[in-house]
Amino acid sequence: MNVTAVGAHQDDIELFCLGTLLHCRARGDRVSHVVITNGDKGGHLMPEVAHARVAEIRDAEAAAVAEAIGATYTNLGGADGFLCDDEPRRRALAEVLRRDRTELLIAPPPVDYNADHVAASQICFQACLLAAMPTLESDHPPLARSPALYYADAIAPQSPTDHVDVSAVFERKLELLALHRSQLAILGSFGSSSDLLACAEVIGRYRGLQAGVAYAEAFTRASSWPRLPGDRTLPSGSPDSA
Numbered sequence: 001m002n003v004t005a006v007g008a009h010q011d012d013i014e015l016f017c018l019g020t021l022l023h024c025r026a027r028g029d030r031v032s033h034v035v036i037t038n039g040d041k042g043g044h045l046m047p048e049v050a051h052a053r054v055a056e057i058r059d060a061e062a063a064a065v066a067e068a069i070g071a072t073y074t075n076l077g078g079a080d081g082f083l084c085d086d087e088p089r090r091r092a093l094a095e096v097l098r099r100d101r102t103e104l105l106i107a108p109p110p111v112d113y114n115a116d117h118v119a120a121s122q123i124c125f126q127a128c129l130l131a132a133m134p135t136l137e138s139d140h141p142p143l144a145r146s147p148a149l150y151y152a153d154a155i156a157p158q159s160p161t162d163h164v165d166v167s168a169v170f171e172r173k174l175e176l177l178a179l180h181r182s183q184l185a186i187l188g189s190f191g192s193s194s195d196l197l198a199c200a201e202v203i204g205r206y207r208g209l210q211a212g213v214a215y216a217e218a219f220t221r222a223s224s225w226p227r228l229p230g231d232r233t234l235p236s237g238s239p240d241s242a
Helices: 012-026 051-069 087-099 115-131 167-177 186-190 196-211
Strands: 002-007 030-037 072-078 104-107 148-151 162-165 216-221
Touching: 002 012, 002 087, 002 115, 012 030, 012 051, 012 104, 012 162, 012 167, 012 196, 012 216, 030 051, 030 087, 030 115, 051 072, 051 167, 072 087, 087 115, 104 115, 115 148, 162 196, 167 196, 196 216
Parallel strands: 002 030, 002 104, 030 072, 104 148
Antiparallel strands: 148 216, 162 216
16 A cells, blocks of 8 residues: 655654554555654754754654655655644645555544644644545645545553554664654653653553553544545554564
């Protein structure tokens, strides 16, 4: 299938669904990474660096991860910290979904600690419908049907409907997440004693405990028509598909 994963910021995809995307690539899916903001406010660990340079650094880190797994990478350049669900962002994402002929969309969760994540989730929800709307003019033809929509996990209690066993690819996930060197210790600036890799470890083990495996990633199916998954599903995550 054609699978698109969307993050508000440059490390969101890697933290919450990269293991699943590795399984998608292993089963032959075409994968696209889309980041909606420029990430220029993520310089907590390098306050002497100008915002524009922070954006360049984070963009390069995200592009390197996408290249490493054979995915395409697109940055929509929204305002980091001030992302809004507005017409330009909806149109931009719908254009990408049409361009990549997206069948399965993995989006940020609709409830989370960061307002950019929430706005990105809403943009994804609306773009799903717009991408298949014949009356929306764009550079690419409309999709035959709206992509199936799954919401990724969050650093907060969630009640997921699906788990993907990422035990076989978890070490690779950590290796690729570590390419976000500028962000590894970022959680400390929000009062956490954990770094990005340790956070991924905790979440992965917790979701694995729920699923009865070593490590898992959690997702919630969108329950709104026409975004229902149907036959467009997440990978099984079995060792054979890694």
